[in-house]
Amino acid sequence: MAFRWKNDLTEAAVTPEHIYMNRRQWIAGAAAGLGLAGMGGTARAKEGALQPNEWDDITSYNNYYEFGTGKDDPARYADRLTTQPWTVKIDGMVERPADYTVEDIMAKMTIEDRLYRFRCVEAWSMVVPWNGFELADLLNMAGVQSGAKYVAFETALRPDEMPGVQFPVLDWPYVEGLRLDEAMHPLTIMTTGIYGRDIPNQNGAPLRLVVPWKYGFKSIKSIVRITLTDQEPPTSWNKANPREYGFYSNVNPTVDHPRWSQATERQIGGGLFAPRIPTKMFNGYEAEVASLYDGMDLTKNF
Ligand SMILES: Nc1nc2c(c(=O)[nH]1)N[C@H]1C(S)=C(S)[C@@H](COP(=O)(O)O)O[C@H]1N2
Ligand SMILES: [Mo]
Numbered sequence: 001m002a003f004r005w006k007n008d009l010t011e012a013a014v015t016p017e018h019i020y021m022n023r024r025q026w027i028a029g030a031a032a033g034l035g036l037a038g039m040g041g042t043a044r045a046k047e048g049a050l051q052p053n054e055w056d057d058i059t060s061y062n063n064y065y066e067f068g069t070g071k072d073d074p075a076r077y078a079d080r081l082t083t084q085p086w087t088v089k090i091d092g093m094v095e096r097p098a099d100y101t102v103e104d105i106m107a108k109m110t111i112e113d114r115l116y117r118f119r120c121v122e123a124w125s126m127v128v129p130w131n132g133f134e135l136a137d138l139l140n141m142a143g144v145q146s147g148a149k150y151v152a153f154e155t156a157l158r159p160d161e162m163p164g165v166q167f168p169v170l171d172w173p174y175v176e177g178l179r180l181d182e183a184m185h186p187l188t189i190m191t192t193g194i195y196g197r198d199i200p201n202q203n204g205a206p207l208r209l210v211v212p213w214k215y216g217f218k219s220i221k222s223i224v225r226i227t228l229t230d231q232e233p234p235t236s237w238n239k240a241n242p243r244e245y246g247f248y249s250n251v252n253p254t255v256d257h258p259r260w261s262q263a264t265e266r267q268i269g270g271g272l273f274a275p276r277i278p279t280k281m282f283n284g285y286e287a288e289v290a291s292l293y294d295g296m297d298l299t300k301n302f
Contacts, residue, residue, distance in 0.1 A: 017054060020195055021129065028115040050115055053126040055195050057269040062202045063120065064221055065169050066155065066162040073164070074202035080161045081222065083206045092152070092227035095143025102206050106192070108141055109133035113196075114189055114210075119251045119283045121215035121237075125265040130210055131193030136184045144180070144228055151183040152176075152233035153209060154225040170236045176220035177233035177247065178211065181292055187212055187285060190223075213285040215249040246302040250293070251283035255302050 015023075028050060064074035088105065091097040111131050119125045139151070157173035159165050165172045182188065191208050192199055199205045204221025211218050217237050227233070237245035244258050253263045264276040282289050293301070 015196075017052070017195060021052060024113050024129075024196075026113050026115045026129070050117070050127050052115060052129045052195075053269045055197075058126060058128055058194055059200050059202060061126075061268055063122075063216065064164075064202055064204070066157075066164045066172070066174065067202070068164045069167075069169060075200075077163055078201035080163075081156070081158065081201045081205070082161060083201065083222075086206050086224075088207060088223055089225045090138075090142040090227075091225070092229050093145040093148035094139075094228050095145060097142070100142075105138065105141075105207070109137055109190075111192060112189075116187075116210065116212040117280075117283050117285075118210075118212065118216060118219075119265060119279065121217055121245070121249065121257065121262075123257075123260060123262065123265050123279075124268055125277075125279075126268045128210075129195055130189065130191045131196060131199075132189040132191035132210065134186055135188045135190050135209065136186065138190060138226075139183060139228070142226075142228075147230050148228040149180050149230045150228075150233055151178050151180060152225075152227040152229055153178075153220045153223050154227075155220055156222050156224045169240075171239055174220060174236045175233065176209070176218055176235050178218070179232075179292075180228075182211065182289075185289065185292070187288055213250055213282040213289045215251055217245070218249050248293075248298075248301050250289075250298065250302075251279060252281060252298055252302070253279040254281075255299055 060075045061071050062074035063071070064078060067074045067077040086102045087099040088102070089099050110133055112133065114130045114132060116128055116130060117125060118128050153176045155174040157165060178188070189210050191204070191210050192206065194200070194203060199208060201222075207223050208221045209219050209223060232247060235245075235247060238247055251262075256262050262279055265279050266276050267274060280286070
């Protein structure tokens with residue numbers, strides 16, 4: 001294969017989605033990182049109700065403002081993004097700061113299947129069969145220094161390839177951040193594929209963060225830099241409107257957005273008349289992540 005770093009899961013390219021889903025061993029929620037990785041059947045039974053969205057929904061209804069603010073702009077324009085070669089600078093409080101090529105990274109990481117709920121702050125949701133590796137493995141590769149407390153992420157900024165960045169909707173480049181314990185949590189992944197195919201540009205190729213218990217905007221796309229720091233890093237949506245978008249942005253049906261309710265969500269692909277469904281605390285990952293926020297007031301740390 002010409003591009004060895006790409007996902008070696010080629011069965012999916014010629015396999016209908018439902019057959020792909022049946023063949024593969026899914027790690028969903030409770031099973032991840034809890035020593036149950038080999039028990040795909042258990043994970044599937046537990047998450048039996050989780051039906052993935054179709055490839056076409058996942059790759060045609062997107063938010064990626066660097067390519068425009070319309071939901072169909074990313075699918076239309078993101079093919080302009082050059083994703084090869086691609087390097088990720090890992091710097092700050094790490095033992096081995098370097099510009100890592102995607103090939104370097106992929107050679108060292110184990111790609112897994114993760115079937116996750118995905119909840120946008122705009123109150124729509126999907127279920128996505130991601131392929132990726134744990135962010136913790138990448139951070140351990142770089143060697144986190146003992147004083148580090150946060151991880152900052154940055155998206156590529158390419159005015160020649162990104163028609164949306166001529167508009168000051170956000171302060172470009174798009175930046176995001178996590179507390180170190182959130183970043184090291186086994187549910188936090190760097191994604192490289194969907195349904196076993198390479199992740200499309202509109203979904204954040206070639207490397208994109210996915211934090212399933214947080215609102216979608218935390219899951220920053222097309223990452224070029226990861227910086228370990230002891231200061232809470234600035235984040236794009238918080239800078240744009242701190243009253244509406246906090247640093248944590250954990251999915252929480254009891255804390256409304258100032259302009260709309262977060263109690264329910266519209267499932268993409270459900271059809272025009274599908275009823276809204278109740279939003280789950282931490283997007284359904286409460287058992288795994290609630291302890292990260294013990295003693296915190298989630299109405300203040302929203
Ligand atoms: N760089 C970058 N990352 C981004 C965004 C963006 O505009 N730029 N949008 C965010 C938002 S608001 C959401 S809901 C998700 C959407 O991911 P999807 O298009 O794969 O569904 O990406 C997030 N990551
Ligand atoms: Mo979003």
